[in-house]
Amino acid sequence: MRKGLAGQRLVAVFIAGLVLLNYPILSLFDRPQTVLGLPLLHVYLFSVWVALILVVAWIVERGAR
């Protein structure tokens, strides 16, 4: 049961990642603004990346217990 749930969560994360890191969502962040002096697009890409890693880590390590 737990394993099945983790699998579903991973698939959901995969789809979410695919959507967040592609057109058209990605294009929303391609603007000449800066966050703390860093370009918005770069901050967005790396933030999504970090978030994906954290969520996946949470899912698999939780399931491992």
Add this chain to the structure above:
Amino acid sequence: MLPGWLIVGASFAYLLLLFAVAYFGDRRADAGRSVIDNPWVFSLSLAVYCTAWTYFGSVGRAASGGPWFLPTYLGPTLGLTLAWLVVLKMIRIARSYRVTSIADFVASRYGKSHLLGGLVTLIAVVGIVPYIALQLKAISSGYALLVGEHDPLFRIESQAGWWQDGTLYIALALAAFTVLFGTRHLDTTERHEGMVAAIAFESVVKLFAFLAVGIYVTYWLYDGFGDLYARAAAVPELHRLLAFDGAGRLGYGGWFAHVLLAMLSIIFLPRQFQIAVVENVNEQHLRRATWVFPAYLLAINIFVIPIAIGGLLHFGRGTVDPDTFVLTLPLAHGQSALALLVFIGGLSAATGMVIVEAIALSTMVCNDLVMPMLLRSRRLDLARERDLTGLLLGIRRGAIVVLLLLGYLYFRLAGEAYALVSIGLISFAAVAQFAPVVIGGMYWRGGTREGALAGLLAGFAVWVYTLLLPSFAKSGWLDPGFLEHGVLGLEWLKPEQLFGLTGLDNISHALFWSLLANIGCYVAVSMLRVPTGPEATQGALFVDVFRSGAAAPASFWRTGAEAGELVPLVARFLGQRRTEEAFGAYARSHGLQQVSELKADPELVHFAETLLAGAIGSASARVMVSTVVQAEPLGLGEVMDILDEASQVRAYSHKLEEKSRALEAATAELRAANERLKELDRLKDDFMSSVTHELRTPLTSIRALSEMMLDDPDIDVEDRQRFLGIIVSEAVRLSRLVNQVLDMAKIESGHAEWHNTDIDLCELVRHSGDATLQLFRDRGAELHLHLPESVPTLRADHDRLLQVMLNLLSNAAKFVPTGSGRVDVTLSCDGERLRVAVKDNGPGIEPAQQPVVFEKFRQGGDERSRPQGTGLGLPISRQIVEHFGGRLWLESVPGEGATFSFELPLKSAAGEG
């Protein structure tokens, strides 16, 4: 500027360290304390994905396209989230069926086909050898930069002769390493613990080196991320690096294609398959790798953009090659030691890739290219050779050396050519061709050998035409004219705008067309026919690997062989000692002491075949085993068994559903029966209390009058006569009641006796009218009979029907108003049934009361106005009529009287009897 001997010395010292780590790993493995049995080591070893191409090239791509280096790393991050589903299944399949390479995987899935294995091997070699060359080039140019063989713009000036070329020696050293740790012995699982340990170690080294140069550039030369970005924003030509598609080349479609490409290559690159699937010790390690490996990729990429910006700010665009920024930036600032560290990092990235790729490819070449040819050639009689382990190891070692030398040769020939520089993504696109047949093979039973062949060939052909040939043309090895005008001047055949498709970069364009052709041919050709026996068997094994679990598909070989023949056969390929160990363990697990006690049942044959498959590939193993086992391929019935497994399960669940439906229906019936029983029980109770009540009333009056007469002997004769009269009439009523109750019980239980005769209903109605005439006269009512001339006779019990008529007439007589009553009896016949209606002009019956009058002891009207009667007359009448297949019913409008009618069929089953 560093002296050459120092760099060469450091490089070889590093390689020695690698040897030491690998040696340590192998020793620990032999001692049973594996160092790589650890999720962190597994995750780090996956980082063999980061080659010199990414180590140096990421900065180069960031310098030209801004964030466009990222898809190569975002793809694996996304891909690995699905690893727990897809890669886990591959690992389980590989472990269950001893699959040792991606070629073997494909060959084994589609009926153990030599042809498919060979084709996959060929595609892998064509796609990967240039990639190996690229690694060697990275080492070579790094070395040249460090020793100062370059002009002020860090362009490498001259190339020495091959005998002076350090790269050759590096390639040879790598070959030696790979031979030592990759082909130490023949193993049925093809696991190389020492090699994996060394790869994990290399991943740490390259990450450390890259982070070192990143921190140096970002925080030493400049003042952190903010500073670098602010400076870049100030320079117009750097400004576009900060936007998504500053160069305006690729667009979002290209971005998606690159993400997809990297996602596929993280699984299908031979080296990734080798590390993630074949070398995997414990499938639970995959769990942690799904986030540790992406985290590693993130870490190694954080400083890519800062280094690119720093390099462009320092050197300006169009001078120094951005691919070399990680080396040239420290060199330009006189940091030779840091540059050496970075070089070692690049060396580790390159060697890691070369080693694993060489092992993976050599396994493929040996098992899926050379072995099948040897098995086919008649001159080399394999069946007579004693020990073939040496031959096998020799083939693998030879393959490794040849592959590395091929890589070196390509590097020497291609030099700075486009075909080499751009090979990274091109080779990703080549291995992406494996995706449809592998993933399709794992989830779809319908794929066939021809389908897989067609898909791979079509995809590969499109890849060659749209990527490989154009890269040759751009290198000047082919006439570049066909890029512009297409083959034979056909515009729609332009390789980078096939069918006039524009708006995509060459990689996305090629990926789209090749995967389209690949998947299309795979699916379409597979659907031309149903899978054959071996294909269906393997398909079921692969698709249902999680379900079949440990149960061996023992039914593969049906005719028994001699165990004495199997063991030597396996020993010829695996060596005597390992074979005896393996068969010994197998015998013990079956509770036998000696290998010689083993019976060569299908399970043992399958075990032997699996052992062989690990060493020489599944297709060759099948051929070898068939030399000693008189193989009867699976019978049609057995194939159908395997195929029908799913449909059986479906049938079972269908049956279960049906049963549960039947149970539900039964439950509902039982519940209804229970309700009826309860109702009957209640009716019985009512009946009993009604009967006793009805019995008590006459009894009470009889008893009271008798007691009066007993107590008072002086009662005069007149009163006595009257009392006795009442007693007699009450006794008559009592016995009539008892008779009726008995009657009712008899009829209901079916024990009543029926004396059937032919009855003329006219006569019967007239008779009943005569019998009740006095009753009507007493009430001052009129009785009219409306009878036809004659009606057909009816077979029924005369007395019972008379009972019904008398009951209806006496009822009518009771209810008509005194003095002005009128009752009409009508008899009619419609040819099939006879109908009698008794109509009175009494008060009528309320609709709510109408059903009640047919219940036992329930009389119409309220308690007080109720006339004399037992309350059983109508129920009994109805029972009688229904016994003869007719019906008795009531129509009434309150205030206008009531009509009781009954109908009897002329022919009825009860009447015949």
